[in-house]
Amino acid sequence: EIVMTQSPATLSVFPGERATLSCRASQSIRTKLAWYQQRPGQAPRLLIYSASTRAAGIPARFSGSGSGTEFTLTISSLQSEDFAIYYCQQYNNWPPLTFGGGTKVEIK
Amino acid sequence: EVQLLESGGGLVQPGGSLRLSCEASGFTFSTSGMTWVRQAPGKGLEWVSSIDDNPGRTYYADSVKGRFTISRDNSKNTLYLQMDSLRAEDTALYFCARGKWANELWGRGTLVTVSS
Numbered sequence: 001e002i003v004m005t006q007s008p009a010t011l012s013v014f015p016g017e018r019a020t021l022s023c024r025a026s027q028s029i030r031t032k033l034a035w036y037q038q039r040p041g042q043a044p045r046l047l048i049y050s051a052s053t054r055a056a057g058i059p060a061r062f063s064g065s066g067s068g069t070e071f072t073l074t075i076s077s078l079q080s081e082d083f084a085i086y087y088c089q090q091y092n093n094w095p096p097l098t099f100g101g102g103t104k105v106e107i108k
Numbered sequence: 109e110v111q112l113l114e115s116g117g118g119l120v121q122p123g124g125s126l127r128l129s130c131e132a133s134g135f136t137f138s139t140s141g142m143t144w145v146r147q148a149p150g151k152g153l154e155w156v157s158s159i160d161d162n163p164g165r166t167y168y169a170d171s172v173k174g175r176f177t178i179s180r181d182n183s184k185n186t187l188y189l190q191m192d193s194l195r196a197e198d199t200a201l202y203f204c205a206r207g208k209w210a211n212e213l214w215g216r217g218t219l220v221t222v223s224s
Contacts, residue, residue, distance in 0.1 A: 032209075044211075046210060046211060050210075087152065089209065094167070095158075095168065096155055097155040097208075097209055099154065101152050
């Protein structure tokens with residue numbers, strides 16, 4: 001099973017600032033990585049797939065990068081609606097599909 | 109409207125059974141792989157099970173293998189999750205999602221509580 005580790009667990013950021021979230025895989029997953037956003041009380045929302053491709057309707061301030069075992073989600077200028085929990089998911093070696101533990105982005 | 113609507117959750121005793129349903133609309137369900145993901149209260153996301161579009165090969169997390177059964181009825185545009193031998197640790201909000209990974213469409217979830 002591939003273990004996905006996200007850091008930090010919590011990220012405190014001022015609105016308008018840049019946020020950088022990390023996701024590490026326990027072995028290479030090439031670029032088979034997705035990022036999701038989950039706001040309180042809502043279902044997850046797909047942001048990024050194939051490590052760097054934005055999903056339909058996702059603003060350009062969200063970008064993904066990385067390959068192999070190290071991945072990054074960057075939010076260039078945080079808006080109020082971006083304060084949420086973010087999860088990464090690998091789909092290179094499955095089953096099982098595995099998620100990271102999440103990074104909570106909170107207002108500083 | 110493109111959407112997924114889960115139902116069937118509720119309170120059940122340990123060892124009991126429930127069947128969850130997920131009704132799809134607004135897209136071609138029969139050509140879509142489908143997935144169940146759960147989220148225990150205050151916890152992260154956990155993949156539970158997926159099913160191919162056709163002929164419907166199935167996949168399970170080890171934590172539910174042998175107890176849960178995923179299935180689909182393409183004539184009814186509906187995905188199912190039969191959950192047997194339920195345990196306290198199965199308590200969670202269960203989401204269905206379109207696709208087997210990188211899921212771009214999710215339902216709102218249905219809550220399953222396993223407690224005596």
